[in-house]
Amino acid sequence: MLTVQILIDGFAISALYGLGAVGFTLMFGVSGVLNLAHGATMVVAAVTAWVVAGQYAANPWVAAVAGTVAGVLTAFATYLLVVRPIQRSSSVPAAEREIFVLTGTLLWGIMIQEAVAYFYTDNPKTVRPLIAGIMQIGGVRTPINELLIAVICWAVIGSLWLLVNRSKAGKVLLAASINPRALSILGFELSRVYLLVWTIYGVLAGIAGVLLATFLGASSAQASQLTASAFSIVVLGGLGSVYGSLLAAYVVGYLETLTAYLISPTYRTVPALVLLVLVVYVRPHGLLGRR
Amino acid sequence: MTDTIRALLTSRSVWIALVVLVVLSTLPWVVSAYILGVLTIAYYFGVFAMSWDLLFGFANEVNFGPTFLIGTGAYAAGLLNAHGVPMWVCLIAGGAAALLGGVALAVPALRLTGPYFGLTTLVAVLLLQQFIVIFASSTGGEIGLTMNDILSTEAITNYWYALAFMTVCGAILFTLSRSPVGLILQASGQDRIGASALGFNVVKHKLAAFCISAVFSGLAGAMMVFYLGTASVGTVVDVSVGVQVIIAAVLGGRRTIVGAAIGSIFLILAGEALRPLGQLSTFVVSGIALLVILFFVDGLMGLLLRRREEP
Numbered sequence: 001m002l003t004v005q006i007l008i009d010g011f012a013i014s015a016l017y018g019l020g021a022v023g024f025t026l027m028f029g030v031s032g033v034l035n036l037a038h039g040a041t042m043v044v045a046a047v048t049a050w051v052v053a054g055q056y057a058a059n060p061w062v063a064a065v066a067g068t069v070a071g072v073l074t075a076f077a078t079y080l081l082v083v084r085p086i087q088r089s090s091s092v093p094a095a096e097r098e099i100f101v102l103t104g105t106l107l108w109g110i111m112i113q114e115a116v117a118y119f120y121t122d123n124p125k126t127v128r129p130l131i132a133g134i135m136q137i138g139g140v141r142t143p144i145n146e147l148l149i150a151v152i153c154w155a156v157i158g159s160l161w162l163l164v165n166r167s168k169a170g171k172v173l174l175a176a177s178i179n180p181r182a183l184s185i186l187g188f189e190l191s192r193v194y195l196l197v198w199t200i201y202g203v204l205a206g207i208a209g210v211l212l213a214t215f216l217g218a219s220s221a222q223a224s225q226l227t228a229s230a231f232s233i234v235v236l237g238g239l240g241s242v243y244g245s246l247l248a249a250y251v252v253g254y255l256e257t258l259t260a261y262l263i264s265p266t267y268r269t270v271p272a273l274v275l276l277v278l279v280v281y282v283r284p285h286g287l288l289g290r291r
Numbered sequence: 292m293t294d295t296i297r298a299l300l301t302s303r304s305v306w307i308a309l310v311v312l313v314v315l316s317t318l319p320w321v322v323s324a325y326i327l328g329v330l331t332i333a334y335y336f337g338v339f340a341m342s343w344d345l346l347f348g349f350a351n352e353v354n355f356g357p358t359f360l361i362g363t364g365a366y367a368a369g370l371l372n373a374h375g376v377p378m379w380v381c382l383i384a385g386g387a388a389a390l391l392g393g394v395a396l397a398v399p400a401l402r403l404t405g406p407y408f409g410l411t412t413l414v415a416v417l418l419l420q421q422f423i424v425i426f427a428s429s430t431g432g433e434i435g436l437t438m439n440d441i442l443s444t445e446a447i448t449n450y451w452y453a454l455a456f457m458t459v460c461g462a463i464l465f466t467l468s469r470s471p472v473g474l475i476l477q478a479s480g481q482d483r484i485g486a487s488a489l490g491f492n493v494v495k496h497k498l499a500a501f502c503i504s505a506v507f508s509g510l511a512g513a514m515m516v517f518y519l520g521t522a523s524v525g526t527v528v529d530v531s532v533g534v535q536v537i538i539a540a541v542l543g544g545r546r547t548i549v550g551a552a553i554g555s556i557f558l559i560l561a562g563e564a565l566r567p568l569g570q571l572s573t574f575v576v577s578g579i580a581l582l583v584i585l586f587f588v589d590g591l592m593g594l595l596l597r598r599r600e601e602p
Contacts, residue, residue, distance in 0.1 A: 082581070091588040095481065099353050100584060102409075103541055106534060107581040114574035224530060228417065235410050270421050277414050281399045284407050 004138040006254075006261050012146045014253025015153035016211055020226070021233040021245040022157060023204030029177040029240035030197045033101055037078050037109030038205060039226030040116075045071035045209030046218035047116055050125040060130050064210045067127075071206020072199060074112065079198045082108045109223060116220040124217035127210065149211045156207055157246070160200070164242075173197060177240065232276050238289020247287055251275070302469070303596055308461065308549045315454060324446035331446075331518060333559035334453035337552035338460045338511035340539040342504040345464055348546030349473055350500040351480025352401070356412035357508060357536045359396065362419050362528035364389035364509025369436045369522035370429065378440045382513045389509020390502055397501040401494060413530070420528050435523030442517045449518055456514055457552060460507050465548045467503065476500055477546075538580045544590030553591055 024038055035041075049067030052058050058066070082104045086092060092100050116122075129145035136142070164170035175183045176193045184190045212218045212226075233252050237244030252272045260268045279286065319327060343357045367388030368381040376384070400411045423430045430436055443449050467473055479486035479493040487493045516522040526532065535558065543554020558576065565572035587593060 082585075085585050089585070089588065095351070099347070100588075102353070103537065104581060104584050107538065107577045107584070110534070110577040111574050111581065114570065114577065118570045118574065228413070228530070231410065232414065235407065266425060267421075269417070270425075273414055273418050273421070277411065277418070280403065280407060280411050280414075284403045 001139055002261065005140045006257050008137060008140060008142055008146065009261075010250075010254040010257035012150045012215070013257060014250040015150040016208060016215065017229065017233055017253050018246045018249035019153040019156060019204060019211070020208040021230045021237070021249050022160065022242055023201040023208070024230045025234045025237070025240060025242055025245040026160075026173075026204075027197060027201045028234070029242070030173050031176070031194050032098075033083055034098075034105075034231070035078060035083075035201070036102055036106040036227055036231075037074075037082075037112060038230050039223035039228075040109040040112035040220075041071055041074045041078070041202070041205045042209030042212060042226050043116055043218055043220050043223045044074045044112060045206040046127070046213035047120050047125055047220070049127050049210045049213055051120070053127050060128050060214075063127060064130065064207075064214075067210035067213070068203060068206035071209055072202030075198045075202030075205065076195075078105060078108060079194070084194075109227065113220045113223040120220075122219050122221040124219040124222075125213055126217040127213040129214050145214055149215055152207070152211060156204065160204070160242075163200070169196060232272070236276050236279055236286055238286030241286065241288045244286055244288030251287075304465070304547055304549045304592065307592070307595055308465075308552075311553060312454075312458060319447050319450055327446045327450040329559060329563050330556070331449050331453040332515070333556045334457040334552075335511050335515040335518070336536065336539060336555040336559060337457045338507055339536045340543065340551035340555045341461055341464050341548050342507040342511070343536050344540045344545060344548055344551040345468060346500055346504045347540065348548075349468055349476040349480060350497045352497060352501070353409040354412045354504070355409040355537075356396075356414075356416040356533060358528050358530065358533040359412060359415040359419055360389045360393055360505045360508035361512035361532070361536075362416070362423075362524075363392040363512075365512035365516045365522045365527040366423065366430065366436070367509070368513035369438060369516050372439050372517075373436060375439065378442075378517060382510065382517070385513025386506045386510040389505045389512065392509075393501050393505025394498075397498055397505075401497055401501070416528065416530055416533060420524055420530075423524055423528060431523070433524060435521045435525075436516075438517060438520050438522070440517065441520040442514070453514070453518065456511070460511070461548065461552055464503070464507065468548050472496065472499070538577075542580050542583050542590055544592030544596075547590075547592040547596075550590055550592030557591065 020038075020042065024035065027033055027035055045067040048070035049063040052066040053060055053063035083101055086100045086104050087097060129143065129148075131144050131148050133144045134141050135144055135147075164173060172183065172188055172193055173196065175188075176190065176197075180190055180193075183193070209218060229252070233248045234245050236252065237246070237248030252275075255272045255275065256268050259271050315330070318330065339357055339361055342360075343354060346352050346354050364385035368385035371384050372378065372381045396412065396415050400408050403411060424432050427433070442452055468476075475486065475491050476496050478489070479491060479496055483493055512527050516527065519526065536555075539555040539558045540551040541554070542558060543552065544550030558580075561576055561579065562572055565575050568575060583590060589596075
């Protein structure tokens with residue numbers, strides 16, 4: 001009974017973690033950017049869905065789409081207002097570009113978080129489940145929505161896989177992650193590639209944010225925590241490795257669920273953090289990272 | 292050594308720092324006790340930011356967890372004080388504990404580079420925070436730990452303590468950064484392979500920088516909790532405190548030490564001045580810091596030093 005419960009809850013949470021982390025790692029792999037406004041992007045998507053569903057009494061699916069669009073718009077704003085100006089600035093030395101992008105996106109994330117808190121308070125926002133109802137699995141009452149979340153996450157991750165591995169645009173993305181200079185010599189516009197990757201990132205983070213709102217609820221105060229968990233999952237799996245991130249998402253998701261159920265919810269994040277430190281010490285490039 | 296002293300006397304940063312110090316030391320006769328209290332916090336923050344700048348600006352290592360060092364020092368001092376140990380012993384112990392924590396963190400972490408190093412330091416903060424909350428029975432958990440002793444109840448005395456502390460720490464860190472050791476650090480930060488090819492032990496120097504940064508952070512953390520009379524996660528450990536330290540250092544101008552202190556004072560005063568905006572004040576402060584990063588890459592000190600390059 002408890003085993004089944006842990007298996008189901010862990011699976012849904014891990015799928016959600018995976019979806020959030022995949023966009024983050026894809027972004028790093030292709031454009032070398034670690035977006036510390038990640039959590040804020042998810043929160044914007046979640047709160048937009050909440051506003052559309054609540055104030056305009058819209059269908060939950062419409063609200064979900066609106067939230068995802070908001071995620072994409074936030075991603076564009078992050079790229080155009082913060083990341084691109086830093087990357088193009090001639091007064092930032094190339095060796096320090098990374099830390100400037102980190103600090104810039106961090107500040108931008110705080111600004112988004114504060115703006116959301118100002119207009120919509122930092123209370124957790126819960127969006128109505130996309131499909132209501134409960135079903136019994138092995139004697140455990142499970143909301144159908146929880147299963148739906150896992151299904152949607154995997155469907156999105158699957159279509160991302162198709163996009164990257166089976167389409168021309170995906171090949172361009174892969175090429176950009178391996179050697180951007182060669183790609184631009186071959187006549188591809190790198191800025192378009194980056195816009196594409198920010199679009200994909202926005203869709204992924206947006207969907208993750210909306211699903212989070214239907215599952216656990218999302219609040220602007222959580223933004224930095226969401227960023228930290230995506231960051232640690234991505235590093236655990238290996239920066240830039242999509243498969244590594246998925247594996248790490250499941251390791252972290254189940255580890256947290258196990259700790260919460262078997263020991264105490266207070267210790268929930270501790271084993272995952274200790275594991276992360278150990279892995280980073282022993283294998284700095286993460287579980288499946290390349291270096 | 293004489294070269295170092297001559298370099299100090301002709302350096303524009305030193306003169307800027309002196310002017311700022313003279314202005315700050317006249318303030319107790321000018322402004323209210325409330326503002327002195329705000330500035331006292333800002334000076335401790337200044338030490339946090341200067342220690343961070345030594346590590347980032349000179350050794351080029353991004354420490355995302357300055358509050359791991361600060362918090363270790365603060366809580367070591369606080370826990371000892373709660374068991375009746377006299378204050379000055381607690382302060383030394385705070386510095387020493389931060390040094391130990393710093394070494395434990397740095398020895399393995401310095402093998403890593405770039406984002407991995409930054410992440411390890413960030414995780415260290417999260418772990419420290421978790422442990423403080425878990426062992427709430429002795430650490431006070433989220434509520435905080437109340438001190439037996441405090442530095443002083445007089446706002447003016449506290450102000451002088453903090454100002455003197457910041458000045459001494461700043462002088463030591465600045466001299467260090469302009470000394471041959473500082474140059475080697477800078478060289479190994481900017482071109483690790485080049486520096487080691489010249490025969491310098493890069494890891495040893497970076498470790499030394501980390502230790503120095505740790506001692507000053509820990510000491511400042513311990514001083515601050517004895518000023519506040521309480522040690523809590525929200526004031527000395529939380530990631531957002533670390534973020535503020537980083538913002539202050541970058542805002543003031545990295546690789547200047549003095550700039551980090553000026554940035555902290557500016558940041559804390561700005562946060563205070565914008566208090567009427569309520570919730571939006573953090574938004575505005577972050578926005579200003581973002582604009583500085585986008586348009587004035589070298590920060591406030593960069594603006595002051597712009598006309599002539601540092602000798």
